[in-house]
Amino acid sequence: MIRKFALVVAVALFPGVAFGAAADPSSSVAHPAAKPASPWDQAFEAFAVDDESHPHAAGGVLFVGSSSIRLWSDLQDQFKDLPVVINRGFGGSQLADCVKNLNRLVIRYRPSTVLVYAGDNDLAAGITPEEVLHRFASFVEGVHRELPDTRIAYISIKPSPLRIGLLPQIRQTNTLIRDYTEGLDRLTSAAALGRAADVNFAKILLPPSVTRAIT
Numbered sequence: 001m002i003r004k005f006a007l008v009v010a011v012a013l014f015p016g017v018a019f020g021a022a023a024d025p026s027s028s029v030a031h032p033a034a035k036p037a038s039p040w041d042q043a044f045e046a047f048a049v050d051d052e053s054h055p056h057a058a059g060g061v062l063f064v065g066s067s068s069i070r071l072w073s074d075l076q077d078q079f080k081d082l083p084v085v086i087n088r089g090f091g092g093s094q095l096a097d098c099v100k101n102l103n104r105l106v107i108r109y110r111p112s113t114v115l116v117y118a119g120d121n122d123l124a125a126g127i128t129p130e131e132v133l134h135r136f137a138s139f140v141e142g143v144h145r146e147l148p149d150t151r152i153a154y155i156s157i158k159p160s161p162l163r164i165g166l167l168p169q170i171r172q173t174n175t176l177i178r179d180y181t182e183g184l185d186r187l188t189s190a191a192a193l194g195r196a197a198d199v200n201f202a203k204i205l206l207p208p209s210v211t212r213a214i215t
Helices: 002-013 041-053 095-100 120-124 129-146 161-181 195-205 208-213
Strands: 061-065 085-089 113-117 151-155 187-190
Touching: 095 129, 113 129, 120 129, 120 161, 129 151, 129 161, 161 187
Parallel strands: 061 085, 061 113, 113 151, 151 187
Antiparallel strands: none
8 A cells, every 4th residue: 555655656746757667678779770771782783693693713804993994895805815804893983992892892803913993083072192092002902911912903093074173183193103003012003095005004914925815
């Protein structure tokens, strides 16, 4: 009786407060936040489908980067004499995206050579040339941590009429990366003066026997 009276008094003094009600367990349990969708999910899903239907042997030549790589539709035809050529360009991407997705973009294929074209989207987003260099260095370090014998080539940022205002930053970025690559083993850069120059540059990275095959 006394306990019931005390409960009545408590309710009267503290209206709106639930006394003796069972706690809702769902109100105190932290639910994990849903993983945010990546703008590259669709591209990597397409890569996975291609990998399943056309398994790629290790030791190939891998092209990665933004739309300049993605839209190179005859890439495999231009290098048809090579046993394995893989195009893993995903349009609109920055160098930072290549670093974030390093495992599924590069490491899983265990290539002998990686050619990278990226950086112009970084500059267009307001990233400084120094930070683009830092991002490329992170890419190189990440690849060589897992694949120390893999050669890496940076295809320098091409001038674009749509981004003529970025020409000073483009030139500075290309110079910084060229200076970074000089003197380092398994690392180089080349001027992107057109598709022919890109192909010739790729030949420099390949063994002499392969170079003769695609001359």
